[in-house]
Amino acid sequence: DADVTQTPRNRITKTGKRIMLECSQTKGHDRMYWYRQDPGLGLRLIYYSFDVKDINKGEISDGYSVSRQAQAKFSLSLESAIPNQTALYFCATSVTGGRTGELFFGEGSRLTVL
Amino acid sequence: AQSVSQHNHHVILSEAASLELGCNYSYGGTVNLFWYVQYPGQHLQLLLKYFSGDPLVKGIKGFEAEFIKSKFSFNLRKPSVQWSDTAEYFCAVKVANFGNEKLTFGTGTRLTIIP
Numbered sequence: 257d258a259d260v261t262q263t264p265r266n267r268i269t270k271t272g273k274r275i276m277l278e279c280s281q282t283k284g285h286d287r288m289y290w291y292r293q294d295p296g297l298g299l300r301l302i303y304y305s306f307d308v309k310d311i312n313k314g315e316i317s318d319g320y321s322v323s324r325q326a327q328a329k330f331s332l333s334l335e336s337a338i339p340n341q342t343a344l345y346f347c348a349t350s351v352t353g354g355r356t357g358e359l360f361f362g363e364g365s366r367l368t369v370l
Numbered sequence: 371a372q373s374v375s376q377h378n379h380h381v382i383l384s385e386a387a388s389l390e391l392g393c394n395y396s397y398g399g400t401v402n403l404f405w406y407v408q409y410p411g412q413h414l415q416l417l418l419k420y421f422s423g424d425p426l427v428k429g430i431k432g433f434e435a436e437f438i439k440s441k442f443s444f445n446l447r448k449p450s451v452q453w454s455d456t457a458e459y460f461c462a463v464k465v466a467n468f469g470n471e472k473l474t475f476g477t478g479t480r481l482t483i484i485p
Contacts, residue, residue: 260413289472291475296379296477296478297477298376298460298475298476298477298478299414299460299475300475301472301473301474304472314472346413346414358404358416358419359406359414359416359473361413361414361415362413363412363413364413
């Protein structure tokens with residue numbers, strides 16, 4: 257089983273619909289992140305959370321919200337989806353404590369907004 | 371804020387050719403540097419990382435990268451590529467401050483290896 261699990265893996269929706277992408281991890285990491293990947297743009301940070309009570313905006317948070325329900329769960333919501341939110345979304349985790357900096361990624365959630 | 375540039379968007383090589391992918395970052399302070407790889411249909415995986423010490427770091431699958439501070443560069447190299455190296459490669463940088471775990475990624479380089 258994957259250490260970082262994302263659901264759904266693929267989703268097609270319509271403009272204006274509310275969408276939630278979920279992420280759960282079994283790595284015991286405190287820190288969790290949501291990135292989106294677009295061709296030619298690489299990965300851009302949407303939101304990140306360093307613990308259950310800590311939520312921070314990334315570089316492209318407009319149109320998104322997150323919820324850290326537990327240490328192991330971090331969900332991303334699109335309140336009213338629009339076509340330019342069509343992308344591949346990745347959840348990632350990392351260990352607290354600076355030395356490693358390594359991110360562990362989920363398999364990705366491909367979202368298409370029509 | 372820091373930024374990362376990967377000027378090679380798509381590289382096509384034959385098997386056994388040597389590889390060098392460029393990565394430059396902009397930040398005047400101490401950084402940690404990473405290369406991630408994304409094989410087709412898979413999630414990103416860490417290839418190698420630099421924190422301190424020897425500026426030549428070795429990673430998995432025969433890859434290595436050299437940190438040249440004066441050039442703000444962290445280029446990825448492999449002496450002889452294989453078809454299985456076909457993937458997208460991302461360079462990333464992190465400001466080396468405790469509590470700052472955010473990675474900034476480059477736009478990626480797609481590598482295609484021709485058998």
